[in-house]
Amino acid sequence: MSTAMPPRTSQQITQTVRQQYEHLPYPHRDPSLETTRLHLTSLDDLGALNQYCFKGQKNFSGARFLVAGCGTGDSAVYLAHQLRNIPARIVCIDLSAASLKIAKERVAARKLSHKVDWIHGSLLDLPSMQLEPFDYINCSGVLHHLPDPVQGLASLKQVLKPDGALGIMVYGQYGRTGVYQLQDLMRIITVHEADENNRLDLTKTMLRSLPDTNWYHRAQEIFEPILEMSDAETYDLFLHSQDRAYTVPQLYEWLATAQLTIAEYAMDSRAWYRPDIAFMQEPMASTVAQLPVPLQQAACELFWGSISKHSFWATAHSDTVARWDNEDYIPSWSHFGQLTDIRGNVLKSTDENWTLDVQKGDKGSRLELKIKNTPLHRAFIEQINGQRTIGDLCFGLASQFQLPPNEVAAQLGYVFNLFNLTDMLVLRHKSVPAAEY
Ligand SMILES: C[S@@+](CC[C@H](N)C(=O)[O-])C[C@H]1O[C@@H](n2cnc3c(N)ncnc32)[C@H](O)[C@@H]1O
Numbered sequence: 001m002s003t004a005m006p007p008r009t010s011q012q013i014t015q016t017v018r019q020q021y022e023h024l025p026y027p028h029r030d031p032s033l034e035t036t037r038l039h040l041t042s043l044d045d046l047g048a049l050n051q052y053c054f055k056g057q058k059n060f061s062g063a064r065f066l067v068a069g070c071g072t073g074d075s076a077v078y079l080a081h082q083l084r085n086i087p088a089r090i091v092c093i094d095l096s097a098a099s100l101k102i103a104k105e106r107v108a109a110r111k112l113s114h115k116v117d118w119i120h121g122s123l124l125d126l127p128s129m130q131l132e133p134f135d136y137i138n139c140s141g142v143l144h145h146l147p148d149p150v151q152g153l154a155s156l157k158q159v160l161k162p163d164g165a166l167g168i169m170v171y172g173q174y175g176r177t178g179v180y181q182l183q184d185l186m187r188i189i190t191v192h193e194a195d196e197n198n199r200l201d202l203t204k205t206m207l208r209s210l211p212d213t214n215w216y217h218r219a220q221e222i223f224e225p226i227l228e229m230s231d232a233e234t235y236d237l238f239l240h241s242q243d244r245a246y247t248v249p250q251l252y253e254w255l256a257t258a259q260l261t262i263a264e265y266a267m268d269s270r271a272w273y274r275p276d277i278a279f280m281q282e283p284m285a286s287t288v289a290q291l292p293v294p295l296q297q298a299a300c301e302l303f304w305g306s307i308s309k310h311s312f313w314a315t316a317h318s319d320t321v322a323r324w325d326n327e328d329y330i331p332s333w334s335h336f337g338q339l340t341d342i343r344g345n346v347l348k349s350t351d352e353n354w355t356l357d358v359q360k361g362d363k364g365s366r367l368e369l370k371i372k373n374t375p376l377h378r379a380f381i382e383q384i385n386g387q388r389t390i391g392d393l394c395f396g397l398a399s400q401f402q403l404p405p406n407e408v409a410a411q412l413g414y415v416f417n418l419f420n421l422t423d424m425l426v427l428r429h430k431s432v433p434a435a436e437y
Contacts, residue, residue, distance in 0.1 A: 010147040014095070014122065016241040017145050021071070021096035023196055026141075028230035029072040031105035038081060039074045040336060042266040043167030043311055044138055046082045046437050047334040047426040052264040053136070053165030053313050056322030056329055056428040060435065063135040065090040068123040068156060069142030073103025079138070080112040082335065082437040091131065093119040124151060127158040135161055140169040140311070145242050150257050157258040157316075165263065166314045171245035174301060175308030178216030179223075180245075182206075182238050190239070200231055203238050222306050246310060248273075248298040255314055263320045266311035267336070267423035271358045271367055272304050273297040274421075322427040324413045324420075327391030329427040331384050331416055335437045337424035346381055349373060356418055369418055376401050380412050384425065386434050 008016075029039075043049075050058045060083065067075045070092035079090050094100050097120055107116050119129070123142070137156050146152040149170070156166060186206065190199045207226045210217040220226070224233065246254065255261055265273050272278075275288045275296040288299055301307050322329055333343060346354045351373060358367040371377060379397055388396070394412060398405040419425040428434075 013147040013242050018095045020196075020235065020241065021094075022098045024232040024235050025072050025096060025099040025102050026232045026236055027072055027074065028232045029074070029102055029106065031102055031109055034077070034106045034109035039078060040339070041075045041078050041138075041140070042268045042336075042423070043140060043169070043313065044075050044078050044082075045267075045335050045423060045426075046079075046435070047332065047428065048267065048336075048423040049136060049165065049167070049313070050428055050432075051322045051426040053315055053320050054163075055320055056426075057432055058135075059432050060086050060088050060135075063088045064132060066126075066131075066134040066137040066156075066159065067092045068126070068137055068139040070094050070103050071096075071099050071141070073099075073106045075138045075140060076103050076116060077106050077110065077112075080107055080115040081110060083115060084112060085436060088115075090116045091119065091134075092116055093121055093123055093126065095120075095122055124155050126155050129159075131159055133159055133161045133164065135164045136167065137164070138167045140167065143168065144170040144244050144246070145240065147242065149244070149254065153254065153258045153260070157260065162316060164315075165320070166260065167266075167311075168314055169266075169309055169311040170251070171243065172301070172307040172310050173245040173247045173250070175219070175222055175306050176245050178214065178219045179237055179308070181214075182216045183240070183243070186238050196235070196239075199239055200235055203234055207234070207238075219306070222308050248294060248301045248310070251310055251312075252294045259316055260314040261316075261318055263313040263315045263318075266313070267421070269307060269309070269311055271369075271421055272307055273300050275300055277367065278303045322429065324390065324416050324427070327394065328389055328430050330386060330389050330430055330434075331393070331425050331427055332386035332434065333384065334423050334426045336422075337419075337426075340424070342419070342424045343381060343384070346373075347378065356422065358422060369421070371415055371418055376403070376408070376411060377415050380415060389430050 046060060050056050065079055065088065067079070067090060070076050071094060073092070076090060076092045083090070092100070092103060100118055100120055104118060107113055123139070137160055139156060143149045143152045160166060186203055189206070190202055193199050193202065212218070251262070264270065276285070278300045279285045279288045288296055291299065337343070353370040354373050356369045356371065358369060376397060379400065380393060383393055383396070394405055394409045397412070398408040401408070416425055
């Protein structure tokens, strides 16, 4: 017996998706609380975006941003907030008028309406809208809901500048194994139930009664706790009418249809695609290290089994990432790093090691990465001020600690790369003035 949906036309699919988001705008947000909390979206930190997609050489003055499928506005608000003192504009498009209304109210609550233009429509129609091309397009949690994600990606690529970047989130196949079993279950049970509220009630009752053997229940640490989910989240996860997921090889295949490739994964999951973190023991480490990068990442995905979302930046060119090996780059604390005061926290610590917590999912599997709390490492962290280059820091500290510069560069590179793994520290080229995001 199949639980697949009966065949529907593209228009019918789009119409059902639109209806869902008119009824339950996603994510659930209350504009009256806007000024009490800024929602950070990992793909949109401008410091990180600059390092990974523009070699740290982008001055965002005059840049054009698009949020495709903006929903209730998390990315729109976060981008507008960071761009508040920079002459740059954001266009937001969404199928759902109810979602756009909330997004607009949130941007207005921050007095940033002048930064954003709004379009009520489908991202598939963007190429015919005669818009100037964009430097950066965020499209998070949208393309996997389209009848044809290849067509959706092609539409975005057509309105992207040749050296522009896309920030994409689509679902991960293996991490959502339990979700898809529950979607099948709910399709069987709600087959004669058209009312969305009744479907939701049935789902919530079902979720509360899951046995320990259920695959979603087994993997629940990957997801938000069931009891804390809003109706919009519950519907989105278990009752969505159009939802597909990708494995890593499928991601690369899909991106290739638009001549794009992955520049880097977002900080909330980057560590989980890293073969040197997944496969530390020999002979696995050296065996995996010989594989092409996409296969290394595919191996990591199968190893952890918990990647339920792929969040990454895609570019048409492969050489877009600024790296520690060029001494003309300036390490600086990202917006995330500043808000969490990671610098202050590590300098306060008197422990033998600093522990960086890399967490996957909301409760999530955790990785603890350790860095020795030595005088050299402390001095490095202290002296990063968004103005000193890698060269300044390495030579200055080599002379202060009377150590060979190449040894200092190697040690500091190790420390930098760990903080960079979660985008606490990012790189920009010295030719680009510091911006206050
Ligand atoms: C799961 S929500 C994600 C919202 C937002 N991007 C976020 O991450 O918070 C998906 C959004 O995509 C919108 N959407 C779906 N198909 C679309 C299309 N073809 N064009 C524009 N928006 C679309 C929906 O209306 C909904 O607001």
